[in-house]
Amino acid sequence: MIKTIISEGLPVDEQLLIRKKTIRNGNGNKRICIVTGTHGDELEGQYVCFELIRRLNENRAFLDGTVDVYPALNPLGVDSVTRGIPTFDLDMNRIFPGDPNGHLIEHTAYKIIQDLKGADMVIDIHASNIFLREMPQARINVKMSAKLIPFAKMLNLDFIWIHDAATVLESTLAHSLNVIKTPTIVVEMGIGMRITRDYGNRLVDGILNMMHKMGMWNGPVTKHISKPEISNRGEVFFMNADVSGIIIPSVSHSVDVRKGDLLCQIVDPFEGTTLQNVLSPVDGLVFTLRTYPVVYEGSLIARIYSEKPG
Amino acid sequence: MKEEILFTMKSPYRDDFKIHGFRFGEGEKTIAIVGAMRGDEVQQQFVCSQIVKNLIEIEEAGKLIAGHEILVIPSANHFSMNINKRFWAMDNTDINRMFPGYDKGETTQRIAAAIFEHVKDYKYGIQLASFYMPGEFIPHVRMMDTGFQNIKLAKKFGLPYVLIRKPKPYDTTVLNYNWQIFGTQAFSIYSGDTDTINKDTAKTAWTSILRFMNNMKIISQNKHEGHSSYILKDSDLETIISNQSGILYALKGAGDEIKAGDLLAKILDPFTGETRSSILAPTDGTIFFAHHKPLIHQSTVMFKIVRF
Ligand SMILES: [Zn+2]
Numbered sequence: 197m198i199k200t201i202i203s204e205g206l207p208v209d210e211q212l213l214i215r216k217k218t219i220r221n222g223n224g225n226k227r228i229c230i231v232t233g234t235h236g237d238e239l240e241g242q243y244v245c246f247e248l249i250r251r252l253n254e255n256r257a258f259l260d261g262t263v264d265v266y267p268a269l270n271p272l273g274v275d276s277v278t279r280g281i282p283t284f285d286l287d288m289n290r291i292f293p294g295d296p297n298g299h300l301i302e303h304t305a306y307k308i309i310q311d312l313k314g315a316d317m318v319i320d321i322h323a324s325n326i327f328l329r330e331m332p333q334a335r336i337n338v339k340m341s342a343k344l345i346p347f348a349k350m351l352n353l354d355f356i357w358i359h360d361a362a363t364v365l366e367s368t369l370a371h372s373l374n375v376i377k378t379p380t381i382v383v384e385m386g387i388g389m390r391i392t393r394d395y396g397n398r399l400v401d402g403i404l405n406m407m408h409k410m411g412m413w414n415g416p417v418t419k420h421i422s423k424p425e426i427s428n429r430g431e432v433f434f435m436n437a438d439v440s441g442i443i444i445p446s447v448s449h450s451v452d453v454r455k456g457d458l459l460c461q462i463v464d465p466f467e468g469t470t471l472q473n474v475l476s477p478v479d480g481l482v483f484t485l486r487t488y489p490v491v492y493e494g495s496l497i498a499r500i501y502s503e504k505p506g
Numbered sequence: 507m508k509e510e511i512l513f514t515m516k517s518p519y520r521d522d523f524k525i526h527g528f529r530f531g532e533g534e535k536t537i538a539i540v541g542a543m544r545g546d547e548v549q550q551q552f553v554c555s556q557i558v559k560n561l562i563e564i565e566e567a568g569k570l571i572a573g574h575e576i577l578v579i580p581s582a583n584h585f586s587m588n589i590n591k592r593f594w595a596m597d598n599t600d601i602n603r604m605f606p607g608y609d610k611g612e613t614t615q616r617i618a619a620a621i622f623e624h625v626k627d628y629k630y631g632i633q634l635a636s637f638y639m640p641g642e643f644i645p646h647v648r649m650m651d652t653g654f655q656n657i658k659l660a661k662k663f664g665l666p667y668v669l670i671r672k673p674k675p676y677d678t679t680v681l682n683y684n685w686q687i688f689g690t691q692a693f694s695i696y697s698g699d700t701d702t703i704n705k706d707t708a709k710t711a712w713t714s715i716l717r718f719m720n721n722m723k724i725i726s727q728n729k730h731e732g733h734s735s736y737i738l739k740d741s742d743l744e745t746i747i748s749n750q751s752g753i754l755y756a757l758k759g760a761g762d763e764i765k766a767g768d769l770l771a772k773i774l775d776p777f778t779g780e781t782r783s784s785i786l787a788p789t790d791g792t793i794f795f796a797h798h799k800p801l802i803h804q805s806t807v808m809f810k811i812v813r814f
Contacts, residue, residue, distance in 0.1 A: 205751030205804035208776045212803070283803075285592050286638060290676055297745070299639065300805040327597065364603070366675035436611065440516045492596055493515050494613035 199329035201311045202304050214271060214304065216223065216311070217245075219252050226412045229318045230268040230403065234288045234369060236273020236280070238323035240386035243396035248403060258415030263407075264315070269369075277389070279325070290364075291370035291438060309372055316410060317347060318380040319403060320370050326388035327488040331355055331450045331481075332395050333424070336381040337365065340374045341428075348381050350409055352402030354450070355483050355501065356426045382466060387487060396482040398422070425481065430503040433478055437462055438489040439471045449485040459498055462491060507562055512579065513612075513620035522583050525617070527624060528558050530565055533573035536724050538625040538690075539632045539715065540579045542602045542683060544593065545586025546701040549708055550634035553697050554580035556712040564716075566723050576722045577628070579682040582621055587734040603676060605684040615780035622684065630659075630722070632715060639807060641797045642760040643711040647735070648694040650677060654686045657737060662694060662721040663714040664732015667794070669810070671740045698760065736812070743794055743810040750783040751804040752776050758809075760796045770809060773802060 202214035216229075230248060232241025245267040252259060268274045272282045275285035281288050281301055294305025312318055324330040333355035334348035341358050348356045365371055373380040383399060386392040405421055407413035437443075441462040447494060453476040462472040476482075491497070513525040541547070541554030550614050558578050564570060564588035581587065585595045597645040599614045606626075607619025625631060635648065646667040649655040660668040677683050695715065698707025717729040753774040758764060773783040785808060795810035802808065 207751050207753070207801035207803060279598065284638065297747075299747075299807050303805060325597075363675045363678040434611075440518050442518060490518055490596070492517065492613040493548050494611060494616045495596070496612055 197387075202307055203302055204304070210271065212300075212304075214266070214269060214308065217249060217265045217267075218501070219249065219256070219259065219263045219265070220261075220417060221256050224260035224412055226261035226410055227264065228261075228407065228410070228412065229264040229266065229312050229315045230321065231269055231312070231318060232321040233266075233268035233274045234320070235322065235325070235388075236270050236271055236276065236278045236282075237329045237388045238279075238324060238393055239274070240323035240395060241321035241388060242267060243391045243393060244321055244403075247396055247400045251400065251404070255415040258413055258499075259407075259409075260414070262314075263412075265334050266308075279388075281441060281483065289369060291368045292367055292369045293364075293376075307371070309376075310375055312380075313376060315378055317406065318370075318373055318378060320350070320380055320382045321399070322382060322384045323386045323388055323390075324384055324484075327486055329387040329449050329485050329487050330384045331483040332383070332385040332398060333357055333483060335359060335372065335384055337361055337371060340379075344374075344381055345426065347379065347406060350406040350421065351381070351383065352398045352405060352418070352421050353383065353385075353424045354422055355481070357483075358426065358428045358434065362363050419434045427501060430480075431478075432503055433480065433499040433500045433502060435459065435474060435477075435500065437472070437474075437493060437495045437497055439443035441471045441494045443486060443489050443491055443497065445485070445487075447482060447485070449462060449482060450480075452481055453500065454479050460486075474498075478501060507521050507558075507565060513617065513622050517585070520585070525579060525582050525620065528561070528578045528580070530561050530576040530578075531570045531574045533575055535628045536574040536576060536722075537630040537719065538577045538579070538628040538633065539634070540582065540621065540625060542587060542634060543583050543621075543633075544579045544585050545588075545590065545680070546596075547583075547634070547636050549588070549697055550636060551587070553582050553634050553695075553708050553711045553715075554578055556708065557622045557715055560716055560762065561725075564727055566710075569726045569776075571723055571726055576719070577625065578722065579621065579625070582617065583685055594732050602681055603679045605679055605681045606688070618681075622681070625677045625681075626688050626690065628684070628690055630718075631682070631690040631692040631694070631754045632712070633681050633694045634716075635682070635696055636700040637669050637696065637795075639797070640700075640799045640809075641773075641795055642698050642704070643696045643795050644760050644792070645698055645714065645796075646709050647714075648682075648696060649692070650683055650686065652683065652686045654689075654691075656691055659691055662737040663693070663695070663718045663735070664721075664729075664769040665695075665710070665714045665735055666733040667738055669738045670739070672715050675706060682795065699775070738794075742790055742812065744791065744813055745807055746770070746771060746785060746788065746800050746811070748783070748785075748804055748806045748808050751802060752782055753779075754797065754800055754802040754808075756796065756798065758793055758796065759798065760793050762793045763791075764811070765790050785809070787811070
């Protein structure tokens with residue numbers, strides 16, 4: 197069943213529609229929610245929605261409970277290749293928990309939270325941005341880590357990044373749900389404007405595995421669930437460009453590198469010269485890698501997770 | 507006046523990005539003024555340019571009061587302004603969500619860090635700010651309720667209103683908040699418009715800033731007293747939300763005084779021109795904010811009204 201949770205008038209003819217697909221079976225009262233499309237240029241979650249619903253449709257009898265899938269929290273953005281909310285130029289993941297008496301987008305945010313509230317687990321799928329490729333990973337606020345890590349481990353991911361509590365992240369969907377005790381895990385994977393089918397399949401396997409462990413799914417589950425690295429056993433290193441120029445990569449994504457390995461070169465195509473050799477400061481795992489070639493001073497090039505700090 | 511380059515960054519192919527600072531006087535770091543940090547803040551940049559122009563004249567007339575240093579940064583994001591973008595040209599991030607900045611971080615964190623390094627330690631900080639919703643305001647001073655704010659000082663601008671509002675989570679990364687946390691008395695001046703220049707409200711804004719400097723004995727250039735500012739909280743404003751979408755046919759704008767029952771605007775059917783909704787004033791008051799794009803969404807803030 198497809199249910200419309202928001203319908204608001206746009207200036208000419210059209211309605212702003214936010215919809216969810218509900219798949220229910222059995223008598224179980226467990227409910228999980230899959231949400232994505234908050235950032236209109238992140239599309240990896242589209243495949244996950246498709247594939248999860250396809251598999252559930254084929255094996256409905258194995259489901260005991262409710263799966264709600266929200267493929268596009270920002271439908272205007274997804275349908276117009278716009279990361280933020282078109283016309284407002286706002287990052288939709290900075291307006292939660294919203295406000296019932298506020299502006300259109302604030303009360304839209306409020307209604308979304310009301311709809312998700314009370315779920316047994318919410319998976320909020322992101323796909324980086326158009327610049328960076330991300331290894332399949334969960335992002336968890338340190339304050340919620342005790343509760344969420346066991347679930348994140350079920351999702352067939354490679355990495356769990358426990359990040360510090362930052363006030364600016366308090367206006368995200370995930371934080372707003374976690375504080376009202378609706379457990380929510382942010383999954384980041386792949387890259388903006390593309391679908392990486394392999395990552396999508398892995399996450400669907402992971403979601404079904406989690407549902408199985410939650411007692412909502414007794415259908416087929418893959419035996420090979422990835423054991424993710426967890427960031428609190430080491431340190432995350434950020435590599436930013438020292439100079440503006442064009443990046444020529446030397447390593448591929450998701451590889452282990454040694455201290456001193458060349459990650460990429462920043463070059464000047466005008467002069468045919470190398471402006472910076474970007475070297476890994478540590479032995480570690482490249483879990484974020486820039487693919488977009490143009491950089492300014494400060495542009496993020498890579499994030500490396502190293503088990504042995506220093 | 508000394509014009510300085512406060513920050514330079516090379517771009518792959520564009521001309522270098524430079525932040526210019528205009529410094530007046532010497533001595534105690536008394537007041538820093540920051541203009542456009544977003545590419546659509548043309549009114550804010552215009553106001554700053556008028557302050558620079560006035561300060562040059564004031565300096566030539568010998569009316570800067572000795573012992574004070576004034577720094578004006580009219581524009582911190584012309585890389586976006588020059589190409590009609592609101593946020594940072596490359597990655598669409600907002601410089602005013604990056605304070606206090608980080609000089610080893612991402613590009614806009616570095617820009618914010620460079621700005622903050624130059625504008626912190628001043629006694630007073632003024633930012634020419636804009637609102638995320640399209641519309642016009644009555645020119646006013648805004649302060650965040652951080653516990654450090656000094657309302658008495660805000661009244662020295664002589665603007666009709668001072669609005670005190672509670673910070674939201676993302677406010678911890680804006681310039682105004684960080685100024686206050688680091689000990690500067692910080693004010694945001696809302697000067698009416700954003701992406702167009704309104705000469706009248708711009709003049710109100712730059713006059714109020716010169717008035718503040720005169721009242722604080724930083725310059726000696728008498729201005730008429732201005733208004734005895736009315737102090738408002740967000741909750742003092744009555745908000746009218748659109749109950750329909752369509753073409754907005756506005757009859758009243760920011761600054762207009764209204765009586766309960768007055769027709770403020772109509773929302774028209776975009777195909778037939780028929781009136782879908784007549785927006786009536788719920789109370790006597792003054793319009794503080796008015797949406798002013800020709801098209802309006804449903805459930806959008808149309809007006810904010812100060813009740814009499
Ligand atoms: Zn995202």
